[in-house]
Amino acid sequence: MALTLKEFKSSELVNNPYCLLIGHPVEHSLSPHMHNAAAEYYDLDLKYLAVDVPMNDLSSLPPVFNKDPFVGANVTIPHKQHMASMVDEIDEAAEKIGAVNTIYRDNDRLWGGNTDAYGFAVPLEPYRDLLDGERAIIFGTGGASKAVVFALDKLGMQEIVLVSRNPGRRTKDEWPAPVKVVGYANWSAYGNEAMLIVNTTPLGMEPKVNKSPIREGEKGLLQDKICYDIVYKPRQTLFLNRAEEAGATVIGGLEMLIQQGSRSFEHWTGRPFPIDVIKKKLEDVI
Numbered sequence: 239m240a241l242t243l244k245e246f247k248s249s250e251l252v253n254n255p256y257c258l259l260i261g262h263p264v265e266h267s268l269s270p271h272m273h274n275a276a277a278e279y280y281d282l283d284l285k286y287l288a289v290d291v292p293m294n295d296l297s298s299l300p301p302v303f304n305k306d307p308f309v310g311a312n313v314t315i316p317h318k319q320h321m322a323s324m325v326d327e328i329d330e331a332a333e334k335i336g337a338v339n340t341i342y343r344d345n346d347r348l349w350g351g352n353t354d355a356y357g358f359a360v361p362l363e364p365y366r367d368l369l370d371g372e373r374a375i376i377f378g379t380g381g382a383s384k385a386v387v388f389a390l391d392k393l394g395m396q397e398i399v400l401v402s403r404n405p406g407r408r409t410k411d412e413w414p415a416p417v418k419v420v421g422y423a424n425w426s427a428y429g430n431e432a433m434l435i436v437n438t439t440p441l442g443m444e445p446k447v448n449k450s451p452i453r454e455g456e457k458g459l460l461q462d463k464i465c466y467d468i469v470y471k472p473r474q475t476l477f478l479n480r481a482e483e484a485g486a487t488v489i490g491g492l493e494m495l496i497q498q499g500s501r502s503f504e505h506w507t508g509r510p511f512p513i514d515v516i517k518k519k520l521e522d523v524i
């Protein structure tokens with residue numbers, strides 16, 4: 239259940255320690271389940287609340303951030319690109335990605351950070367040696383892809399190929415040096431030499447569960463690759479089904495969701511996320 243900003247500000251909830259999820263819409267997010275389970279695990283006096291904030295209500299947020307009970311926030315679509323002006327500082331990841339998905343306090347300063355790149359990278363750690371110096375193909379050029387590119391550049395990928403519906407509209411200045419942008423019609427020319435293939439598009443996400451960036455006739459290109467879908471609902475997308483059929487190693491988006499939440503929780507509380515507790519909670523919810 240999500241609150242409107244007006245409902246939250248007029249409730250007693252503002253008088254006790256709180257963390258917020260800010261976006262539009264937010265009612266189906268799994269983040270409140272994660273963070274409230276973590277707070278309960280540590281017996282913290284802290285509530286994590288989903289607050290639906292349309293674009294025209296953004297100017298009402300700074301007073302909410304400056305209240306003493308405010309501990310931190312996560313930010314989701316469509317506000318990640320608008321939060322930098324509402325904090326005192328932004329970290330390296332948020333600056334280079336151009337998006338803030340986490341707000342936290344540090345030394346009386348309000349910081350904007352980005353934990354999406356960290357969350358994406360953690361599930362790839364077991365494959366780090368395989369990825370170093372190799373090629374990645376990323377479907378999608380939206381906000382999520384920027385965090386993925388930042389993470390893969392840090393992991394040492396030699397070449398990153400972005401697949402876009404409108405490759406001609408993308409400028410080289412948007413991306414770091416190892417990135418090139420191609421269209422869906424010719425991505426397969428890069429497939430054989432790729433080690434990692436990532437979906438950052440909504441294809442496969444409810445209600446588009448019968449969609450995939452990879453067509454049935456292209457799935458042979460996924461053989462022996464690492465295929466990663468940042469979609470977490472459903473757990474197994476059509477893209478990942480096709481990847482498994484082709485003999486690929488698959489990674490689902492739930493791992494990224496948990497790991498980005500883990501870094502946010504550490505910023506707010508100084509405590510490690512109880513990962514096993516969170517996974518059990520999300521399995522029950524899903």
